[in-house]
Amino acid sequence: MKLTLKIWRQKGPEAPGKFVSYPVDNVNPEMSMLECLDVLNESLIERGEEPVAFEHDCREGICGSCGFMISGIAHGPQAATTVCQLTMRHFKDGDELVLEPWRSRPFPFVKDLVVDRRAFDRIVQAGGYISVSTGNAPDGNAIPVGKEEADRAMDAAACIGCGACVAACPNGSAALFTGAKIAHLGILPQGQPERDRRAVRMVAQMNAEGFGSCTNIGECTGVCPKEIPLEVIARMNRDYLRGIWKERHQLVTTIAPVTDWDLVTK
Amino acid sequence: MKLDARIPSGPIEQAWDNARFEMKLVNPANKRRHHLLVIGSGLAGASAAATLGELGYNVTCFCFQDSPRRAHSIAAQGGINAAKNYQNDGDSVYRLFYDTVKGGDFRAREANVYRLAQNSLSIIDQAVAQGVPFAREYGGALTNRSFGGAQVSRTFYARGQTGQQLLLGAYQALERQVDAGTVTMIPRTEMLDLIVIDGRARGIVARNLITGKLSVHLAEAVILATGGYGNVYYLSTNAKGSNATAIWRAHKRGALFANPCYTQIHPTCIPVSGDYQSKLTLMSESLRNDGRIWVPMNKGDKRTPNEISEEERDYYLERRYPSFGNLVPRDVASRNAKAVCDEGRGVGETGLGVYLDFADAIARLGEHTIRERYGNLFDMYQRITDENPYKVPMRIYPAIHYTMGGLWVDYQLQSTIPGLFVLGEANFSDHGANRLGASALMQGLSDGYFIIPYTVGNYLASSKLGKVSESHPDAQAALSCVRTGIDKLLAIRGRRTVDSFHRELGKIVWDDCGMSRNAQGLRTAIEKIRALREEYWQNVTVPGSGDDLNQSLEKAGRVADFFELGELMCIDALERNESCGGHFREEYQTPDGEAQRDDEHFSYVAAWGYTGPGKPPELTQEPLEFAYVHPSQRSYK
């Protein structure tokens, strides 16, 4: 089949950007969205043009590298599917697809369809872990965890950190991502000692990064490739309120957001 | 060159304890003055960086993705082994050790494997404490499954996302150290050369993939955890970015490369569907616990699977290997799939596929149970193929999955360059000529959490390391070598894309150094690779410049290294006149078509040294001794 890909092209954050339309013939319904971009890129390179930059690695829907808007929907029309697993059979001959990067202030623009999602790492740095140094652990079976709890923790832990939730949210909130980690660790018995501090610090960092606040619109869970449920946000809010009270005498620190890429030469 | 593997003396059960006791320790107050570089943030790198940070070292960790959480380890599905014997089914450290040595077809170092089996116990404890949501029984205990040819249930798993959950555990531990200020994480940065000063690894040259800037990083030791080289084959189950550049460039600086021809073909992947295909998708081999593998009895049978009656089906693994059946090790399962397809009995449009059928399991256990066990895998299959595996058997075919070869390391995980340590899939240790399922995650974490923190300390405490500066001629030479390489690639402006070369290289290596090999094919492959490499340096085109995000340039450098490594794989395969594990030489097989080892002549690790561009590599052998597990012909009949 034949498609038209209308793609956002912009060489860098300072350069001007615009949509460019590319006809792509010979689209095989079995190929993935990213393979379709590969085919386009091969032809661009052969013509001596720069290929479209996009993020990808595993191409199995698990690393969270890939992601862009397809005609206004984060990761495209197929529910619970990242663009690397989205096959072209979901489109019709002659369709025009509009591809744009995630647009959200805490995700600074890099190139074409690539943005900078390091803000997510800093939210995790702020407390998205259980503080147990190597060698400190008791026997695995010393901490029983009921099957249901383990399953619920796993549901939340499935987040791949792709950022679609932020891109889809009219407020640019990262509540689904942050809530997923708070829920994963907060459900488990191992996560209890740091539960309050974790929620307080992670939420503070989320705010410091400039993500918007959650007003329960629910777009996030609709586009989430791992179908992280909205409950995680409710849980985050509960843990945060409890934490803010219990930790009221503690100073909450946040990490300064870094947006430039001159890391290695600093 | 004589290789000293530094295997501790004494009984194997006490070897690691003794080795640790003999190691020198770094004074706790001095640790933060020691700067260490960890390249890679997969299971091996993240666990190493986090643990070294906890100990108080000053660590800088690099990865090429935008976040350390995206390392290829994230994609591991099936599980991680540990000799916990929670199922009370007769497992033990010794049995895991025994199975791994045997599964590796007696081409691994016994002492390393024993230590791996010992460490497996602590890995599970550590992961549970970090909050890894392993599967549980209703009563709250950890549950296990049997996996990839094991006759005990020792595999721990988190749905079909075990690698993801273990990596997130290690990543979170790493981010905790970033917050604590002990680890500096530098993402989107690729190591392009190793800096060796006075015979010791003292740093790296790296390229910032966003700004294109090159920089020198100096340290007291360099730890490579950059993963495997399966992408030499172009089509593999590895992530697209997985590459050999870091280990290959270290090899060119003097680190020996061991057993490059030992590559693993995974039997259960979704077959190739067209030439646009960019990678292959693995279907976890846990599926073989309940699925039955078959092809039609008759050649060229094009009927749909449901039209083919029981009598007209050949359940070839069950027929040939009555005691292991569908659970034979990976190399055996893969080779048999190739054999039936070569006979013309393969299924699907290309004829390169066999059925993996769940009808019996669904009839026996009900669809609900099958969904519980494999739901996400079935969904993934359906998403990709548009077929419903609850109704129609899956189609699978083998694909390149893992590389057992890698940089040579001694018992302390140090390469032949002092101060250069290699962890995880990037090294050659532990799996011999064939890796058992669920053992790579175990090895990566054993190396990172429980071995390197001791052995790197021993190195630091027992070496006199002077200060070095960026202006050192060797550092500057490495920097300009990298710059020249990049400029050269950008200047060619030929007519073919990097990917088109990579595909062609992959096909050569797959055809002649893949599932089965022979001397004639390997010789022609070497010629073809050389000719193609020649063309590459004349005719490749890399658009754009070196000073911004340029994904074609990144690929171009990696493919240049794959050419050289691909050739070495063929040379190694040609030199090893025997069949063992994943290395199947057609000339060396038993009358019934099984791999025929030659222990008298080939019971050694083949460690190759780089001697210069266009010069033949130099082989050094590390003889293998088996004091505990007596080498025997593997039999899964």
Ligand SMILES: Cc1cc2nc3c(=O)[nH]c(=O)nc-3n(C[C@H](O)[C@H](O)[C@H](O)COP(=O)(O)OP(=O)(O)OC[C@H]3O[C@@H](n4cnc5c(N)ncnc54)[C@H](O)[C@@H]3O)c2cc1C
């Ligand atoms: C689909 C799939 C499923 C699997 N399932 C299982 C399983 O169920 N059980 C099991 O035990 N094993 C499994 N394996 C194997 C296992 O996942 C890998 O062997 C293991 O995760 C490798 O870990 P690692 O830390 O060595 O490397 P990786 O996870 O590959 O990490 C490499 C790291 O190095 C970095 N890097 C690479 N090159 C450079 C460079 N030049 N400069 C800077 N950084 C660099 C990358 O950014 C990355 O952070 C599976 C493999 C695949 C492909």
Ligand code: SF4
């Ligand atoms: S919550 Fe969902 S959409 Fe958001 S980052 Fe995680 S996986 Fe992506």
Ligand code: FES
């Ligand atoms: S490329 Fe990894 S999730 Fe899409």
